[in-house]
Amino acid sequence: MNDGLLRRLPSVDELLRSDALKEAYSSCSHAVIAEAARETISAIRAEINSNGRSEVSLQEIIALTEGRINACLRPSVQRVINATGAVLHTNMGRAVLSRSAADAVALAARNHTNLELDIETGERGQRDNHVEGLLKRLTGAEAACVVNNNAAAVFITLNTLAAGKEVIISRGELVEIGGSFRLHEIIGKSGCVLKEVGAANRTHPHDYAQALTPQTALLFKAHKSNFTVAGFTAEVGLKELVAIGRASSLPGVEPLRVVEDLGSGSLVDLSAYGLPKEPVVGERLLAGADIVTFSGDKLLGGPQAGLICGKKELIKRINENPLKRVLRADKLTIAALEATLRLYLNKATLSETLPSLKYMTRTVDELDMAAQKAAALLKAALGDGFIVTVEDSESVIGGGSMPGHNLPAKVVAITHEEMSATRIYRMFLANDPPIAGRVNNDSFLLDMRTVERPEDVVPSGR
Numbered sequence: 112m113n114d115g116l117l118r119r120l121p122s123v124d125e126l127l128r129s130d131a132l133k134e135a136y137s138s139c140s141h142a143v144i145a146e147a148a149r150e151t152i153s154a155i156r157a158e159i160n161s162n163g164r165s166e167v168s169l170q171e172i173i174a175l176t177e178g179r180i181n182a183c184l185r186p187s188v189q190r191v192i193n194a195t196g197a198v199l200h201t202n203m204g205r206a207v208l209s210r211s212a213a214d215a216v217a218l219a220a221r222n223h224t225n226l227e228l229d230i231e232t233g234e235r236g237q238r239d240n241h242v243e244g245l246l247k248r249l250t251g252a253e254a255a256c257v258v259n260n261n262a263a264a265v266f267i268t269l270n271t272l273a274a275g276k277e278v279i280i281s282r283g284e285l286v287e288i289g290g291s292f293r294l295h296e297i298i299g300k301s302g303c304v305l306k307e308v309g310a311a312n313r314t315h316p317h318d319y320a321q322a323l324t325p326q327t328a329l330l331f332k333a334h335k336s337n338f339t340v341a342g343f344t345a346e347v348g349l350k351e352l353v354a355i356g357r358a359s360s361l362p363g364v365e366p367l368r369v370v371e372d373l374g375s376g377s378l379v380d381l382s383a384y385g386l387p388k389e390p391v392v393g394e395r396l397l398a399g400a401d402i403v404t405f406s407g408d409k410l411l412g413g414p415q416a417g418l419i420c421g422k423k424e425l426i427k428r429i430n431e432n433p434l435k436r437v438l439r440a441d442k443l444t445i446a447a448l449e450a451t452l453r454l455y456l457n458k459a460t461l462s463e464t465l466p467s468l469k470y471m472t473r474t475v476d477e478l479d480m481a482a483q484k485a486a487a488l489l490k491a492a493l494g495d496g497f498i499v500t501v502e503d504s505e506s507v508i509g510g511g512s513m514p515g516h517n518l519p520a521k522v523v524a525i526t527h528e529e530m531s532a533t534r535i536y537r538m539f540l541a542n543d544p545p546i547a548g549r550v551n552n553d554s555f556l557l558d559m560r561t562v563e564r565p566e567d568v569v570p571s572g573r
């Protein structure tokens with residue numbers, strides 16, 4: 112330990128009185144600066160005590176304090192260049208909003224709005240009214256409502272329609288999404304009794320029929336969002352499930368309901384855009400589902416939200432559940448969702464106006480052209496030791512959409528004579544703004560699918 116060095120450390124007060132930190136006062140309050148000074152001095156003291164430091168200057172202390180102040184002022188949420196190829200990456204905020212949705216958010220954020228004010232009557236209105244009409248039109252549903260996310264949509268639907276009763280679901284559909292959403296846990300928390308039927312790979316109509324008791328309230332179907340079952344499989348389709356429900360409903364008793372959780376449900380048939388078909392909400396309602404739930408920020412391409420479409424009487428009961436107040440969508444969400452849904456009124460321009468669809472429909476030729484441009488820029492910028500090529504690859508959609516269906520792509524592949532692919536990955540992430548690529552075997556890959564300009568993936572340094 113170096114007592115002389117410790118004695119020479121300024122006190123926090125001395126540091127705060129020095130002219131050097133004066134400038135910081137224009138951007139933050141005294142408490143922030145004082146805390147940074149305290150932390151800096153105590154960190155240096157600890158280093159001296161552990162013999163990790165043999166000298167220290169006032170200049171250095173001031174610089175370190177300013178560094179802490181700046182770190183405190185820097186926004187935590189920042190723009191990230193998503194070059195992973197995943198259009199709906201949960202770690203990067205899923206769907207990018209359209210221009211009109213972003214404008215709608217800004218308008219709702221900076222002004223008072225008619226969120227719950229009925230302009231015509233002057234009375235209190237319902238916030239969901241701003242989107243219910245559009246959802247009805249786009250799905251053919253009798254009614255619709257909105258909550259905070261799809262997990263909440265499943266939760267409130269189950270709680271409203273089946274609390275204290277049994278919910279029957281196939282073992283092949285008890286999905287887990289992103290680690291924190293496990294369907295069987297949500298069913299348990301919603302106050303329902305989960306009754307699993309069938310086997311992991313095969314479930315038959317008689318499995319459901321045999322499981323029915325007077326306690327059964329719901330037949331539940333979940334979209335297998337992030338996995339596929341291959342080989343010896345059997346699944347009971349929605350239509351069959353609806354038929355089972357209708358056949359076993361007794362007169363005078365509330366009929367058995369069929370609820371489908373689509374997760375990434377789409378409002379348009381993606382096969383019309385040359386993409387793999389994903390369940391279309393309107394088609395599932397036509398097939399007889401009483402309620403369909405899906406996310407706002409997956410294939411829909413809007414803000415985080417949970418959408419519930421279906422029978423009027425059931426939506427009314429969901430709206431009357433006190434949990435609706437707990438789980439309601441906020442004003443920014445409502446604004447973004449309304450603007451996103453309006454884009455669907457013009458299907459001809461949707462693949463230009465809706466960023467997710469624009470990204471998903473990028474052709475291999477377009478991706479190749481962008482990758483070639485990026486590769487040329489990267490070759491010049493990265494310098495010796497790096498090997499930059501353009502290779503065939505595949506993009507994953509992400510967000511629990513299109514499991515097992517990757518989209519063909521061309522990507523920039525980067526390797527280095529000495530650096531591992533993981534180190535290159537970290538190096539790109541350390542850029543300002545961070546550039547997120549992916550590591551595949553020994554290469555670091557940059558997929559241009561969701562990147563606006565080739566120069567965006569060229570590190571500029573921090």
Ligand SMILES: *Cc1c(COP(=O)(O)O)cnc(C)c1O
Pocket residue numbers: 260261262263265286288292333334335336372373374375405406407416417510511
């Ligand atoms: C994604 C997903 C959910 C959860 O939706 P969030 O919007 O993330 O809350 C629930 N069920 C399925 C089938 C999903 O794919």
